[in-house]
Amino acid sequence: MNAVHNVMETAVRDLLDQQWENLSISCHCEMCKLDVYALSLNRLKPRYVRDQSGSMYAKASLMTTQARATILTAITESAKVVSAYPHH
Amino acid sequence: MNAVHNVMETAVRDLLDQQWENLSISCHCEMCKLDVYALSLNRLKPRYVRDQSGSMYAKASLMTTQARATILTAITESAKVVSAYPHH
Numbered sequence: 001m002n003a004v005h006n007v008m009e010t011a012v013r014d015l016l017d018q019q020w021e022n023l024s025i026s027c028h029c030e031m032c033k034l035d036v037y038a039l040s041l042n043r044l045k046p047r048y049v050r051d052q053s054g055s056m057y058a059k060a061s062l063m064t065t066q067a068r069a070t071i072l073t074a075i076t077e078s079a080k081v082v083s084a085y086p087h088h
Numbered sequence: 089m090n091a092v093h094n095v096m097e098t099a100v101r102d103l104l105d106q107q108w109e110n111l112s113i114s115c116h117c118e119m120c121k122l123d124v125y126a127l128s129l130n131r132l133k134p135r136y137v138r139d140q141s142g143s144m145y146a147k148a149s150l151m152t153t154q155a156r157a158t159i160l161t162a163i164t165e166s167a168k169v170v171s172a173y174p175h176h
Contacts, residue, residue, distance in 0.1 A: 004097075004122055004125055004126040006094065006129070006134070009092075031138070034138045037092055038092040038136035038138055039136075041094070042134050042135065044134075046129055046130050046132075046134045047130065048126040048127075048129040048130050049126055050119070050123060050126055053175070
């Protein structure tokens with residue numbers, strides 16, 4: 001039974017992909033990107049839904065300007081942490 | 089890039105599997121179980137880690153009596169919600 005997923009993952013990944021090149025971070029390697037991704041997800045409230053169920057409502061709620069601003073703040077803060085304490 | 093995962097998922101799934109039969113819930117079908125699973129994960133702080141990185145520390149921190157009690161509380165509360173508002 002692993003038929004649930006966190007729609008926040010897609011929302012953070014999309015925004016991170018869009019903003020990665022503009023992000024103020026000491027290293028732009030793939031490993032640091034994954035660290036920023038994981039850290040951002042840990043700072044945001046999860047939105048798990050059943051795989052079969054319509055996750056459209058949950059997804060739509062993450063597309064508002066407010067939700068995107070909250071996610072971008074989490075990404076920026078996480079980038080600061082990864083810059084200060086890179087894993088490599 | 090989907091190389092991160094929430095170790096909380098395994099912790100909740102394990103405890104839910106162990107306790108499912110004893111849980112006070114109006115319906116014990118697989119769909120309701122997944123709803124309890126998703127809802128419990130939404131109530132708990134996520135613990136995302138990079139797939140390649142050692143997630144042992146994060147996993148160990150979820151095996152303490154305190155962590156298990158917190159997870160079990162989330163499961164019990166979620167079971168109440170799913171009992172009151174089943175999705176089918």
